[in-house]
Amino acid sequence: xxxxxxxxxxxxxxxxxxxxxxxxxxxxxxxxxxxxxxxxxxxxxxxxxxxxxxxxxxxxxxxxxxxxxxxxxxxxxxxxxxxxxxxxxxxxxxxxxxxxxxxxxxxxxxxxxxxxxxxxxxxxxxxxxxxxxxxxxxxx
Numbered sequence: 001x002x003x004x005x006x007x008x009x010x011x012x013x014x015x016x017x018x019x020x021x022x023x024x025x026x027x028x029x030x031x032x033x034x035x036x037x038x039x040x041x042x043x044x045x046x047x048x049x050x051x052x053x054x055x056x057x058x059x060x061x062x063x064x065x066x067x068x069x070x071x072x073x074x075x076x077x078x079x080x081x082x083x084x085x086x087x088x089x090x091x092x093x094x095x096x097x098x099x100x101x102x103x104x105x106x107x108x109x110x111x112x113x114x115x116x117x118x119x120x121x122x123x124x125x126x127x128x129x130x131x132x133x134x135x136x137x138x139x140x
Contacts, residue, residue, distance in 0.1 A: 004027070004116065004118055005117065005119070006119045006134065006137060007119070008123065008130050008133065008134055009122050010123045011122065011124045012034070012124075012126060013034040013037070013040065013124060013125075014037070014040065015040075015124075017044045020120070023052055024052045025052050025114050025115065026051075026052055026053055026054065026055075026117070026120055027054070027055040027057070027106065027110060027112070027120070028053045028055070028056045028057070028120045028121075029059070029103065029119060029120070029121045030056065030057065030058045030059065030063075030066055030124065031059055031099065031121060031124065032058065032059065032060035032061045032063060032066060032124045033060050033061060033124065033125035034125050034126055035061055035062065036061075036062065041062070041065065041069050042069055042072075044122075044124075045066070045069040045070045045072070045073040046073045046076070046077070048073070049070065049073040049077050053070075053089065053120070054090070054114055054116060055090045055110050055112045056089065056090070056091045057091075057105065058093045059093075059095075059097065059099060060099075060124075063093040063094060063095050064093045066093065067093035070089070070091045071089070071091045074088075074091070086112075087114070088113075090110075090112060092105075099136060100136055100139070100140055103136060103137045104140040106119065106137075107119075107137070107140050108140075119137075121134070121137060
């Protein structure tokens with residue numbers, strides 16, 4: 001199994017999504033620990049897809065709404081056309097799971113036809129918990 005690099009991004013519920021440097025085809029794990037306005041959810045989803053996210057896992061508050069927003073953003077980005085399998089975006093929601101279970105799924109089961117070399121953990125919360133979240137992901 002190829003090792004993938006992991007990056008952490010903390011956003012507050014009203015943060016604008018920053019430009020992502022050096023990422024192309026990647027997996028995103030959204031750890032949502034705060035309620036986010038619907039418009040912010042849509043803008044963040046569009047930004048992730050535009051940045052090259054090909055596999056998105058949503059965990060936490062509103063995770064099914066996040067999954068739908070990410071899926072809609074991916075369809076919108078391709079003008080609802082069919083795209084090759086390696087360019088399709090896969091989305092999952094992990095509503096009734098512990099975070100450690102969602103991380104385990106992200107590391108061991110979330111596979112994509114394209115080679116995804118990086119994982120971006122997008123932590124949406126009032127306060128950052130980088131060390132704790134990165135450690136839990138490492139241990140999954």
